[in-house]
Structures are given as C-alpha cells and as structure tokens.
Amino acid sequence: MKMTFRWFGEGNDLIPLEHVKQIPGVEGIVWALHDIPAGEEWPLDRIMEVKELANQHGFHIDVVESVNVHEDIKLGLPTRDRYIANYKRTIEKLAQAGVKVICYNFMPVFDWTRTDLFKELEDGSTALFFENAKIKDLEPMELVKEIAGNSTLTMPGWEPDRLQSLSRLFEQYKGVTEEDLWANLQFFLEEIIPVAEENNIKMAIHPDDPPFSVFGLPRIIINKENIQRFLKLVDRPANGLTLCSGSLGANPTNNVAEMIREFADRIHFAHIRNVNTYENGDFIETSHRSSDGTVDILGIMKAYHEIGFTGYARPDHGRHIWGEKCRPGYGLYDRGLGIMYLWGIWDLLERTKKEEALCYQSMKI
Numbered sequence: 200m201k202m203t204f205r206w207f208g209e210g211n212d213l214i215p216l217e218h219v220k221q222i223p224g225v226e227g228i229v230w231a232l233h234d235i236p237a238g239e240e241w242p243l244d245r246i247m248e249v250k251e252l253a254n255q256h257g258f259h260i261d262v263v264e265s266v267n268v269h270e271d272i273k274l275g276l277p278t279r280d281r282y283i284a285n286y287k288r289t290i291e292k293l294a295q296a297g298v299k300v301i302c303y304n305f306m307p308v309f310d311w312t313r314t315d316l317f318k319e320l321e322d323g324s325t326a327l328f329f330e331n332a333k334i335k336d337l338e339p340m341e342l343v344k345e346i347a348g349n350s351t352l353t354m355p356g357w358e359p360d361r362l363q364s365l366s367r368l369f370e371q372y373k374g375v376t377e378e379d380l381w382a383n384l385q386f387f388l389e390e391i392i393p394v395a396e397e398n399n400i401k402m403a404i405h406p407d408d409p410p411f412s413v414f415g416l417p418r419i420i421i422n423k424e425n426i427q428r429f430l431k432l433v434d435r436p437a438n439g440l441t442l443c444s445g446s447l448g449a450n451p452t453n454n455v456a457e458m459i460r461e462f463a464d465r466i467h468f469a470h471i472r473n474v475n476t477y478e479n480g481d482f483i484e485t486s487h488r489s490s491d492g493t494v495d496i497l498g499i500m501k502a503y504h505e506i507g508f509t510g511y512a513r514p515d516h517g518r519h520i521w522g523e524k525c526r527p528g529y530g531l532y533d534r535g536l537g538i539m540y541l542w543g544i545w546d547l548l549e550r551t552k553k554e555e556a557l558c559y560q561s562m563k564i
C-alpha cells in the first residue's frame with residue numbers, strides 16, 4: 200500500500216508540505232490544477248511546477264485527483280469531442296510528468312454532496328454531514344449558498360464555473376436517464392482508455408458520493424452491480440477504480456470489503472474513511488476508527504491486505520479537531536491520526552502474516 204495525502208496546491212491549501220512530511224509513511228501528494236476549468240487542457244509548465252515543488256519536499260506526484268470531466272461529455276452533446284480531445288492531451292502531459300493514476304468522477308452537476316460542512320459532534324469536533332430531510336426541502340441553489348458560502352477556499356466539486364451555470368445545467372439534465380449516462384460514460388471510456396494505456400496511466404473512477412440520486416439527477420457508480428457493469432464497459436486494466444469506502448459506505452447495504460476482494464486488480468486508488476449512517480438516511484463523517492462509524496474499516500484493511508494491495512491509498516476526509524482552521528474535510532490533524540490508525544492495522548496484519556509463515560515453515564521441519 201503506497202500512502203498518499205491530498206494537497207490542494209501552493210496558496211490553495213492551508214497545510215504546509217513540511218507538516219505533511221512529518222506524517223509517517225506518506226510518499227506522495229494527491230494533487231490537481233484546481234483553477235483549470237473542467238474541459239480545458241492542462242499546461243505542461245504548470246504540471247511541472249507542481250512536480251518540482253513536490254519533489255523538493257520528497258514527495259511524488261503519481262496520483263492526480265481529479266481531472267474533471269466536462270458536463271457536455273456527461274450529457275453526450277456534440278461539443279464533447281473538443282473536450283475529449285483536451286482530456287486526451289492532458290493525459291499525455293501528465294504521463295510526461297510521470298503521473299501513474301488519474302482519478303475522476305462521472306457525477307452530473309454536483310460532485311460530493313452534503314448539507315452541513317461543520318456539523319458538531321458530541322466531543323465538540325465538527326464534520327461533514329448529510330441530512331436527508333433537509334436536502335429534500337432545499338433548492339439546489341440554496342444548498343450551494345449554504346455550502347460554498349461556508350468555505351473561504353474553493354472546494355473540489357464546488358468550483359465557481361460549475362456553480363455559475365447551475366440552472367442551465369439542471370435544464371440540460373432534464374430527461375437524461377441513467378441509461379443515457381451509461382452510454383455517455385461508455386463513449387468517453389472508449390475514447391480515453393486507449394490513450395491512457397499508451398501512456399501507461401491507470402484511470403480510476405470515483406464512486407458517486409452519496410451513492411444515490413440527489414435533486415433527481417441520475418447517479419450510476421453506486422453499488423457492486425453497477426461497478427461490475429462499469430468495469431465491463433471497457434474491460435481493460437487501465438479502466439479501474441478509486442474505491443472510496445466513505446462514498447459507498449453511505450449506503451449501508453454496500454459491503455466495501457467484499458467489493459475489494461471482487462475488484463482487486465482493478466482498484467488503482469483507495470480512499471479510506473468512515474461514516475456513521477442513520478436509519479433516516481442521514482450520515483456523518485467520523486474518525487477513521489472502525490467502531491466510530493458504520494463502515495467496517497478493519498474488515499476493509501483486512502481485505503486490502505489479503506489481496507496484496509500495492510496501489511495508492513489516502514486517508515480520505517477527516518473531522519475538524521483541536522480547533523484547526525482548515526478546508527472542510529481536509530484538516531491535517533484528523534487525517535494524520537487516520538493514517539496512523541491505518542498503518543497500525545496494516546503493520547499488525549503484515550507482522551501476523553510473517554509470523555504465520557514462520558510458524559508454518561517450522562512445522563514443516
């Protein structure tokens with residue numbers, strides 16, 4: 200397991216890279232050019248600037264999260280060709296800089312959705328929260344005001360260019376079904392997977408967060424059956440997954456450990472985090488500890504260990520603790536704690552495996 204840490208870039212992240220370096224076992228930063236609108240080509244010199252900075256701090260830039268997909272591609276409009284051509288060129292440039300994995304998602308309009316960014320937990324810490332009844336009462340624009348207005352930094356998935364065209368987008372998605380979205384995803388994959396293969400890059404789709412329809416928009420990367428279908432759209436190793444335990448775990452019927460065993464060789468990037476789900480459909484993000492939420496983090500780590508996972512991983516979101524002022528979900532402290540929890544489980548599993556092998560050998564003698 201290659202541990203990484205999401206970092207939003209110079210001037211766009213409050214956490215100094217020197218501090219990230221002090222978390223044990225973090226080898227790379229997960230990054231993006233967050234100011235480039237979806238659909239535009241990424242300039243090589245900007246990519247190289249990030250590489251240089253990361254390398255100076257001893258980090259690699261193997262994983263990009265995300266190269267966002269333009270809505271015209273998701274909608275299947277004729278203008279998609281131009282954006283797909285740009286996407287291909289971005290893949291080529293990222294390959295030149297040594298990038299190995301590109302994370303992206305295929306969620307219409309919104310990326311991840313929550314109703315509160317700083318919901319207080321019993322211990323006084325705060326975390327991202329999704330309130331089912333609240334979302335049913337809200338108009339998309341009201342939610343945007345609440346969410347985007349509550350963060351001083353632009354958040355991934357809530358970029359100004361995306362939000363400015365909100366009502367037009369909702370209009371365009373009227374009548375777009377799940378099957379339309381599948382067809383548009385297939386078209387996109389058939390175009391870009393060969394380019395990714397030529398460039399030795401693995402594409403890793405992120406599941407929909409939460410894994411059910413919000414505001415009546417179709418969502419398809421939501422459960423085991425749909426992921427099976429997704430992988431067959433283009434049945435090649437370069438067409439893979441970012442397996443996000445927290446996104447999928449927001450639906451308690453999703454068994455993430457089982458998915459890890461089943462999709463083992465197609466998981467290129469692991470997002471590991473916990474959520475607590477409630478019967479009314481609400482969920483809140485918690486610490487990574489298994490017993491703090493309803494996602495079986497211990498079982499998930501066991502599954503990754505069993506399949507011999509050597510891909511990239513990151514502690515996904517964390518709570519906001521110890522008074523830290525940070526991007527919603529992306530504090531240093533709780534993600535640092537999360538990494539240590541994940542390493543604790545992983546190291547013990549490694550040790551146990553070695554001891555069992557020794558024991559087996561001595562029995563044979």
Ligand code: DNO
Pocket residue numbers: 264265302303304310311355356405528
């Ligand atoms: C939110 C993230 C998402 C994720 C994208 C991947 O914090 O988990 O924005 O990066 O959906 O494309």
